[in-house]
Amino acid sequence: MLGDLGLVAGLALLILLALRGVNILLAVLISVLVIGVTNNLPIEDIFLKHFPFGPSGAFSFAGNFLLLFLCGGLFGRVMAASHAAQGVAVGIMSWLGQKRALLIAMLVCAVLTYGGVVVFVVMFTMYPIGVTLMRTANIPRRLYAAAIALGAGTFTMTALPGTPSIHNVIAARSLSTDLFAGGWYGVLAAVIMAGLGMWYLQRQWHAAQRQGEDYIANDKDQHMAALAPKEGEPLPGLGLSLAPIILVLATIILPRILQSIGFDSTWQQFASTQPVLWASFALLVGSALCFVLFPPVRKQFVQAAGQGVDDALLPLINTAAVIGFGGVVIQTTGFHAFAQWLLALDIPALVSVFVSANLISGVTASASGGLQIFMSSLAPAYLEAGIAPELLHRIANLAAGGLDSLPHSGAVIALLTLMGLTHKEAYKDIFVVTVAIPMLAAFIAVVAALVLV
Template sequence: MLGNLGLLAGLALLIYMAMRGINIFIASLVCALVVAVTNGLLIPRTLLEYYPSGSLGAFSFAGRFFLLFLCGAIFGKAMATSQAAKSISLAITRSLGVKHTLLVGMIVCALLTYGGVVVFVVVFTMYPLGITLMREANLPKRLWAAATSVGAGTFTMTALPGTPSIHNVISASSLGTDLFAGGWIGLFAALIMGGLGMWYVERGWRLARANGEGFVENAQDRRMEQLAGDLDNVPSWKLSLVPMVVVLGTIMLPRLIISLGDWSQSDSALASLLVFSQAQPIIWPSMALILGSLTCVVLFPSMRRKIVEVFGQGAEDSIMPLINTAAVIGFGGVVTQTAGFSQFAQWILNADLPPLLSVFASASVVSAIVGSSSGGLQIFMQTLAPQYLEMGIEPEILHRIAAIASGGLDSLPHCGAVIATFMIMGLTHREAYKDMFMVTVAIPVIACLASIALLMALGVGVTPPA
């Protein structure tokens, strides 16, 4: 009883400390100690093994995925410094116009994140440009936050196949699948997330206009707007798309070549490269991101003059997202050592639920506990995924459904991405969380359940064990 109360107390304290802006490493370590003490875990093992270096330790995760975070941050910095990301944003804005401000925000964020630019870079790049749009359209900031989150934090993060997102890579590296696993069901879920998300924010805008609610500027908006700089001094949008095409092309081309013929009997260098691309779900997308960064250097003169500085800043920018994600995984690593977690795992695995619904429930709950979709997905893959494979769930379907499920309840108030977005935009949970909840929690949950219903109706995805 005390142990379960300790788990709840640790989670509640983590949510409280995260919302108060306390450093996530300090918060996760304090909460891990609360869980350890109340569950009778040895403090030395908690601090020196379970939290930092166990199979679900903070630095075990950081070490495994450091390369991907590093290369992703360098690519994001290259796209931002060369103003390629800004050029793409402006081109879409001018094409769709101010009356489609919400659609502009969603499309730009979706395009950039799918192309390999990390979420925080996208949000930070888009907001200074968005201030002008919101002012002209008299759009409430809470709806801009929601629309950009639809594009940057839902379907491109978990559902779309081929993206070098950390969620896609975690699933692929854990299950031995590739980045395109379960692609068709991912596309189905993405259509629901994008369609319902945009319907919700557009409806919210109509209601806001009817109620006389509009854009309210503050001092932070004026400071952020200055970061946009000269909007006329940007490279061609067509040229700006090339680095993202290089990233996605590098990821997609091997799969396309393999689909056109049988390379298993060939001992050529190309065949070896194709095998390598499929067997390395961390290294291959990391290489693609570096190729995209080097493409920025070749195409944009501003990059060539400060390549070392930009790559160095990108490397520094990778540390905080990596460490923050690792911190919540370290907390989760302690939680998984408790009797309460074992009881939950046994209960959910033995519950009278269809296997795919069980996957949804377990991945969602774990992500909610740590307030991180990538953290929750990593814990799920390490602790529960093997049992679901034994139930007969196909690895490709498990890859995609678990990834989509992790991107629902992760966005509770203590989610780091939600807190960072509100900080950048000068919003509070009271002002904006309702809309954020609808587009990043409720709608992704609907999309995941609809995808599971479709799989069950078609009778695919699960092969009962013999």
């Protein structure tokens, strides 16, 4: 009984500390101490075994995915330094017009994240551009933040096949599938997330206009606007700016194309069995193309590469810390009882996957953290229940992208902090587009799979 109360108290404490702006690593360490002590786990095992080095330990995760995070950070920073990221944004802006600013924000974020730019880099790329968009189109800051969250943290993260996101790679690595596994279900869910999410944001924008809610500048805006391209500064065209992203995606998909035509080779087998290394290689290839195509980045490539590494470290540490929190949680009897209860529910196995992956991601407030724990602790049982690895890959990914964006999510906190917003001001809109709608999309994908399989 005390252990179960400790689990609840530890999770509640983590959420509370995160909401109060406490560093997520510090919040995790305090919370795991509460959970460990109330569950009679030796302190030395908590901090020297389960949290850092267990199967779902922080350092275990960081070691396995360090290269992918570093290459993602490098590619994102090189895209920004070359002005290719801004070229994508401005090109789509010219195509759609500033009146469609929310759609532009979603599309640019989606293109960048689908091409491998890490979410945190996308946030910093979009905010300077967003200052101009918000001012020109009179968009409330809270809605622009939600548009960024929709484009960067939903369908390109867990749904669209082929994305080099950490979530897609975790599933591929754990299940020996490729990054395109369960692709049609992912496409279905992506259309629902993007369509319903943008419908909601446009509806809220019109309501804000009727109520006289305007864009209000803050102190951050002037500073961040300085990071945007200077007026009159030449930018690469949309086609050229997209070239590195297209190359990244083409590199990832190439082994699958070759396999479909019957070509077999050692490197192709390597690409299929090593999704972390292959996705990292694809991001390096994209970075190299930026170096070749864009003179601005050649002048500061070493500096940009170093900044890219810095960009990757904080997301890696925060994600690893939350996964380490889960690594302690799964050592408790309460978690094992919870897992057994989930597996024993008299519901279809795919529905059970939807429920369990959602709840675990909610506990960790991280889709990648929840997915890592799900794959190490529950996925084997679902495979034994007869779910195909490719289907489990996609459904688990979709489900993990539901409750992951609760208030204590590191990405949510980073976005609100960057844009100078509070949870009270902006979290409702972020919740709708990153929690409610993705959960609905994932459930529809589950229903479609039950009908078709």
